[in-house]
Amino acid sequence: MTHDNDVPAFATALIVGGGIGGLATAVTLRRTGVSVVLVERASEFGEVGAGLQLGPNATRLLFEWGLESAIRDVAVFPENLIAKDALTDEELTRIPLGDEFVQRYGAPYCVIHRTDLHSILLAEARRLNVELHTDTEIVEVDSESGSARARDGHTFVADVVIGADGLRSELRDRLVADEPINSGYVAYRGTIASSEVEEISNDVVVWMGPEGHLVQYPLRRGELLNNVLVFRSDGFARGESDYGGADELDARFGDCHPTVRRALDFVGKQRRWPLYDRLPTAEWSSGRLLLMGDAAHPMLQYLAQGCCQALEDADALGRLARTAPATEIGEAFTSERASRTAEVQTTARAFGELCHRTGAAARARNEMLRGRALDDFRHIDWLYAAIPAHI
Structure with a gap:
């Protein structure tokens, strides 16, 4: 060891x-x-789920632990984080993830399949002789x-x-x-082979819509497209026990841009993920x-x-x-x-509340995002910059 x-x-x-x-x-x-x-x-x-986004505050640590090569073998390093309007497909802002971003935070942004990261850590634990049961x-x-x-x-x-x-x-x-708090929001997740999609970008894209959003990004060297649809369940608000079904999913995104509606076919309808914190x-x-x-x-x-x-x-x-x-x-x-x-x-x-605004509040959000300079990282420095150790 x-x-x-x-x-x-x-x-x-x-x-x-x-x-x-x-x-x-x-x-x-x-x-x-x-x-x-x-x-x-x-x-x-094992792990259940599909994609994970790893900011530089995470990849920096994984690389320090000697896992950079293993991560690079299976991860995707997107070019941008992009926010769009789910109703119009208009781009609102983007964060470029290139050299300036990497130099600023000391590590890249990557997306990785959850099972791949779990397998890498499990293999390393075994290599280091962790006793596993x-x-x-x-x-x-x-x-x-x-x-x-x-x-x-x-x-x-x-x-x-x-x-x-x-x-x-x-x-x-x-x-x-205390108890977990049900947010009233539900997620549907799924991956689809990139070959089955007309076009796939090397970006993480979030489409912000009324009380719902879509996130897409490539996984496993670009072989898969990861899709996550999240929405507020009216059924939950009504107190129904079996809330957030596929009918609610389809209805919530029915008025969105065709690009967003297409993703309804890319997620599994057999399982929903209620969101708690x-x-x-x-x-x-x-x-x-x-x-x-x-x-x-x-x-x-x-x-x-x-x-x-x-x-x-x-x-x-x-x-x-x-x-x-x-x-x-x-x-x-x-x-x-x-x-x-x-x-x-x-x-x-x-941020979830910002993402899911409706009406005039959504228009104000869009205007704010459009006004952001692409080289302005001030609002994410607190999240991604190296954290001093208080020891």
């Missing part, structure tokens, strides 16, 4: 959850020299001793227990008295137990930062493991990360 030359402040960690955030944390802790056990409740490791559901954790009991009776003991068990984290339930909290740790990723700060997807913030968490935990003892790392981690992720959570909500 190769890792940083630091001697960690604690010896062992148990990570609960084998998604991208959990695996990334396993990698960074092993690079620091911590012995890591990772448990996943599913019968095999599937079919293992943790049902009890003693935050003072670091003891965790699985449903099958097996007991794990570690200096630190890290909850990376997602939006509906059972470990969060031990620390925070939670309110920001700083109650991330107790004793030897701490939360990270969506367990700590689940957010709506409008800034494409859910995965990116989990990778930032993993990087912070890897650094803090060099200096913070097991009983102090949770507090140190929360101190470094809670305000940052709270800002991303709340800004994601606000």
